[in-house]
Amino acid sequence: MKASRRMVLVSNRLPTTLESGPDGPALKPSSGGLVTAMRPVFQTRKGYWVGWLGEGRQEDVERLLEPRAREGCELVPVALTPSERKGFYTGFSNEIVWPLFHDLQSRCNFDPGYWNSYTGVNRKFAEAAARVASADALIWVHDYHLMMVGECLRGMGVQARMGFFLHIPFPALDIFEKLPWRSQILRALFQYDVIGLQTARDQRNFLECVRRLLPEMDLERVDDEVRARMDGRVTVIRSFPIGIDFDEFAHHAKQVEVTRRAEEIRRELGGRKIVLGVDRLDYTKGVPERLKAFQHFLATWRNLRRKISLVQVVVPSRESIPEYHDLKMETERLISQINGQYGDPGWTPVHYIHRRVERGELVALYRAADTALVTPLKDGMNLVAKEFCAAQEGESGALILSEFAGAAEQLREGSILVNPYDMRGVAEALHAAYRMPRTERMERMKKLRRTVRQANVFRWCEDFCLYLEGAEAAKLRAAS
């Protein structure tokens, strides 16, 4: 890629969030999969990152961002009023699109007032991007919060190449059809030159919706990409499964302090087998369902009680939404029920950590764990599954993975796939992982690590950028 073409990345959140601390406002790392994935990418290229920084005064924002502007990637904050945040973020994005695209339509609140706020805020993001984008810039818009940004940019006369990547699943036609603004959104997406989805499943669903809702679109499949033509514009639709910075995780996992901390965790848990869950506290991640499966496991295999503990780490998320508060209550109720029912003075069945943990501690937990239990009800990809594999320095951990996580498409071979709604099935998978001979676990983990290493986040970014740069770059790649 030509170094001169600056990237303008647009996402709901910037990689840092303004928070008030004991010494006044400070920048803290933002949480979530998108930021985790994009942070290493932006350390290697120049450009602008447009997004929301959190609530704060303009002078604090400018003072705190100024030193970063000198580091190559300039952060461009978009200021939002509380009512915009409510309608656009809490409302349209997280009470409509998020549950619907995860097949949980009964959780949707199709409040008609949210739409104006969504389009208005998308326009604000587009204006901020247009201010910094040169004519040959590459504009890369991320995720479901900002589906209309491309259309707004074209409306402002921006001709630069533009791509959109959806980090969450794209639902099947019979679910997408329920969205009252389905045609506006689908049509707007075709203002981008590239539409990137996580998996082949999402690409299939997306195309089915296009065939049904935009029948005038001319679709042509060329290998794994589909070219869509309408009104003289060609848009490429392709899956780009997101990865992680494998080397960074693997390297971190080998550090003496991490090794020591992993041993300490094992000791603290009495040398028992450790099953690990790590999630943003979100109803799509299937935490209560997982706890019930663990409860079922303890009820079924009485002889394994005291020999195993579940460590469930959750990072607080979207706490302003009542449903997320209810989920926290439900999770804590189930944990205390299990611990009350089965625990004794020398054994706690479920250890619960409800906070963001530092990278070193997270990697130590991944290393200490014998089994990762990654059971989302539906997930675009799921980076935790990949991070666990990358941190398996001894290559002997087992991965139990939901078949509804995007990651299951790549990690089928090597993991134990489960239906997260099937409590008995998940309990049986836990039992199978417990009993699995070390040689088999190592063989499986070797395969998993190979896949995660190859399909890493830099490869993902490079692939997407080749398409974003245009047909020529994509052709060059195909020929190489």
Ligand code: ADQ
């Ligand atoms: P998320 O829904 O946020 O991402 P995920 O892919 O699992 O989900 O990423 C979560 C990230 O947060 C991981 O990097 C994990 O390490 C980190 N994390 C979780 N709990 C933590 C804790 N307690 N402390 C510190 N860190 C924690 C969205 C989509 C996913 C998609 C990603 C990237 O929903 O499907 O994989 O974007 O595209």
